[in-house]
Amino acid sequence: MDAWIVNLLNGLSIGLILFLIGAGLSLILGVMGILNLAHGAFYMVGAYVGVTVAGEGANFWLAALAGAMAAGLVGLITERLFFRHLYKQLNEQVLLTFGLIYIITNLTLWIWGPWPKMGTPPPILSGSIGIGDISFPVYRLAVIVIGLVIAICLWWFQEKTRVGAIIRAGMDDKEMTTGLGVNYGLISGAVFFSGIFIAGFAGFIGAPILGAFLGAGIDILLLALIVVVVGGMGSVQGALVGGITIGLIDTFGKAIYPGMGMFTIYLVMIIILLFRPSGLLGRKVT
Amino acid sequence: MRLMKYVGLAVVATLMLLALVPACAPTPKVAEPVKIGALLSYTGPAAGAGQLHEMAIELRLDDAGWEVAGRKIELIKEDTEGKADVGLDKTRKLVERDQVDVVLGPLQSDVAFAVGSFLAPRGVPNIAYLVHSGFLLEYETVFLTLGEDKGQVIGFGHYLSHVLGYKTISFTGPDFIASYELSKGVMMGFEGTVVKEAWFPFGTMDFAPFFTAAGKPDVLWSFFTSPPDALRFIDQYREFGIKTPLVITHIESAEPILPALGDKSLGIIGQTPYTWRIDSDINRRFVQAFENKYGNKPTAFEASAYIATSVFLEAVKATGGDTTPEKIIEALKNISMDTIAGPLHFENRSGVVPTYVVETAKLAEGVYAFEIIDSYITRIPEE
Numbered sequence: 001m002d003a004w005i006v007n008l009l010n011g012l013s014i015g016l017i018l019f020l021i022g023a024g025l026s027l028i029l030g031v032m033g034i035l036n037l038a039h040g041a042f043y044m045v046g047a048y049v050g051v052t053v054a055g056e057g058a059n060f061w062l063a064a065l066a067g068a069m070a071a072g073l074v075g076l077i078t079e080r081l082f083f084r085h086l087y088k089q090l091n092e093q094v095l096l097t098f099g100l101i102y103i104i105t106n107l108t109l110w111i112w113g114p115w116p117k118m119g120t121p122p123p124i125l126s127g128s129i130g131i132g133d134i135s136f137p138v139y140r141l142a143v144i145v146i147g148l149v150i151a152i153c154l155w156w157f158q159e160k161t162r163v164g165a166i167i168r169a170g171m172d173d174k175e176m177t178t179g180l181g182v183n184y185g186l187i188s189g190a191v192f193f194s195g196i197f198i199a200g201f202a203g204f205i206g207a208p209i210l211g212a213f214l215g216a217g218i219d220i221l222l223l224a225l226i227v228v229v230v231g232g233m234g235s236v237q238g239a240l241v242g243g244i245t246i247g248l249i250d251t252f253g254k255a256i257y258p259g260m261g262m263f264t265i266y267l268v269m270i271i272i273l274l275f276r277p278s279g280l281l282g283r284k285v286t
Numbered sequence: 287m288r289l290m291k292y293v294g295l296a297v298v299a300t301l302m303l304l305a306l307v308p309a310c311a312p313t314p315k316v317a318e319p320v321k322i323g324a325l326l327s328y329t330g331p332a333a334g335a336g337q338l339h340e341m342a343i344e345l346r347l348d349d350a351g352w353e354v355a356g357r358k359i360e361l362i363k364e365d366t367e368g369k370a371d372v373g374l375d376k377t378r379k380l381v382e383r384d385q386v387d388v389v390l391g392p393l394q395s396d397v398a399f400a401v402g403s404f405l406a407p408r409g410v411p412n413i414a415y416l417v418h419s420g421f422l423l424e425y426e427t428v429f430l431t432l433g434e435d436k437g438q439v440i441g442f443g444h445y446l447s448h449v450l451g452y453k454t455i456s457f458t459g460p461d462f463i464a465s466y467e468l469s470k471g472v473m474m475g476f477e478g479t480v481v482k483e484a485w486f487p488f489g490t491m492d493f494a495p496f497f498t499a500a501g502k503p504d505v506l507w508s509f510f511t512s513p514p515d516a517l518r519f520i521d522q523y524r525e526f527g528i529k530t531p532l533v534i535t536h537i538e539s540a541e542p543i544l545p546a547l548g549d550k551s552l553g554i555i556g557q558t559p560y561t562w563r564i565d566s567d568i569n570r571r572f573v574q575a576f577e578n579k580y581g582n583k584p585t586a587f588e589a590s591a592y593i594a595t596s597v598f599l600e601a602v603k604a605t606g607g608d609t610t611p612e613k614i615i616e617a618l619k620n621i622s623m624d625t626i627a628g629p630l631h632f633e634n635r636s637g638v639v640p641t642y643v644v645e646t647a648k649l650a651e652g653v654y655a656f657e658i659i660d661s662y663i664t665r666i667p668e669e
Contacts, residue, residue: 003498006494006498007494007495010492010494010495014491014492102329105329105333109333109334109337113334114333114334114335114337114338115334115513115542115543115546116513116514116517116543116546117517117546118517118518118521118546118547128525128526128527134498134526135526135527136526137525137526139525208521209492209518209522210491210492210518211514211517211518211521211546213514213517214333214334214514215333215512215514219489219491222489250492251492251494251495252495254486254487254490254495254496254499255495255498255499258484258485258486258487258495258496258499259461259485261461261486261487261490262461262487262488262489
């Protein structure tokens with residue numbers, strides 16, 4: 001019984017980190033139609049910058065902000081320099097963002113060296129609580145809470161604010177929205193920045209569990225894509241459902257059938273896509 | 287006019303014939319530089335290791351003044367990207383286009399099999415950096431510098447049961463040939479029973495599900511193919527407060543992750559082919575030179591590439607500068623030399639060299655290192 005509870009909580013904590021990773025990618029893809037394969041690289045920037053800032057003695061939340069801002073700024077620069085010239089050119093976007101992964105990874109290697117770093121939870125969130133004869137780290141519980149809080153904030157913004165309504169309208173019909181006098185370009189830029197900001201934030205929040213490592217560019221991207229595909233593009237709810245589904249299935253899959261570990265989440269993804277090609281909560285995107 | 291045309295053609299024909307002459311004349315091999323091809327992992331799962339190997343190889347060549355037995359040395363570096371197909375392509379280029387005299391590396395076992403299978407029929411010597419599966423020795427030009435997987439750890443298995451007194455053991459590591467070979471090697475020396483084998487898939491980031499999968503043995507043996515895996519596993523293991531003692535075969539997870547772990551790394555007993563704390567003159571000089579040039583202490587990664595390069599240079603010295611493949615391979619088979627990891631020679635192309643049992647200790651605030659608590663010699667396992 002204890003093992004089940006531990007695995008459930010593990011699955012949820014990983015699932016919520018996956019939600020944070022996928023939410024940014026999903027929003028950018030849904031709102032701007034941009035497939036940003038460098039998403040994992042921005043996660044990595046947030047992790048490295050945040051862990052370094054925290055290592056200098058800064059407060060946990062300040063370091064999280066620093067990491068997220070650093071990622072957001074790098075994202076903004078790439079948007080201004082490159083993305084605005086590649087509207088609707090999917091092949092070019094794929095090539096560009098894939099190349100960005102290598103550039104950002106190499107810059108990270110240059111600045112921080114080849115060895116990975118580990119994040120540390122803030123003092124009030126460290127330590128563990130006993131579940132049966134297993135100690136469960138408090139920080140993993142905190143990640144579940146942090147993830148849910150962010151999910152609620154993003155959902156509220158998406159469903160209950162005017163800007164959220166404009167974004168949703170633009171996703172459904174861009175011509176009509178701009179025809180109504182909305183400066184969609186400004187909003188797109190803001191959404192792009194926010195998506196990358198969340199990715200950088202996820203990097204730092206995930207660092208005490210997953211670390212800051214050079215392979216994140218590809219490894220995290222793969223997970224983000226699976227979350228977006230399974231949950232459906234363009235909505236916070238989709239990323240949340242996708243993240244939690246994958247997190248739980250991956251954790252239970254590895255605990256029950258360790259030999260099948262490499263395969264379980266891909267199998268689930270295939271099954272879900274067979275029945276719901278746009279993902280569990282996906283909107284049909286034009 | 288016609289005459290001019292014929293004269294012109296004759297001149298062109300003569301020039302063309304003259305151009306062929308140098309290609310026909312025999313070029314003395316001694317005047318040509320010795321070409322070393324190095325396969326490095328700059329990108330891919332072991333990204334970062336490539337840079338370390340390059341640093342070590344270049345330091346060794348600096349020490350030698352970039353020449354051996356009167357010939358200049360040329361180093362050609364290629365990125366395997368951690369992929370077997372890319373490694374094979376780069377090896378083909380090194381052999382066919384660059385015509386290297388030896389191929390050093392690669393790091394990853396899967397790439398090593400692809401590379402070895404290409405080099406052996408062509409007779410090109412292949413000197414590995416670290417340990418690999420003994421199966422690689424079926425390719426007749428492969429030399430496993432620091433021994434083979436099984437042979438590396440027989441002594442460690444023996445240490446666990448006879449010195450530390452453990453009676454039951456579980457194994458964890460990536461679902462990969464190196465893990466299977468190493469665990470078999472440990473069992474050749476360990477007297478006791480296996481509780482569980484909990485291999486995790488490559489790309490696992492959260493190891494929590496595997497902690498319970500390992501059961502409740504006296505000791506959990508582990509192995510990692512990349513520093514981020516080792517860092518995450520040990521950190522998560524400590525966070526979950528698992529009581530079972532953890533031991534690590536540190537072939538590819540090295541000392542630099544210790545500061546990132548801090549006090550969580552203390553007390554873990556492990557086994558490594560090299561640590562900068564080896565107490566010998568030759569090693570002290572190497573560590574000093576490495577630190578002077580690069581500003582940090584070397585780890586098993588750098589040391590292995592340094593030793594592989596040394597071994598090749600020693601072979602070229604033994605042949606008097608003759609780099610014909612058969613002579614080099616013969617020289618390698620007969621090598622007996624002192625290295626930074628201890629005295630080394632080959633038996634059936636598998637390195638026989640000391641390896642070290644270590645315990646992580648804190649030397650000063652924020653400074654962690656391995657403390658050598660025992661050592662033994664790598665063995666050639668009897669099949």
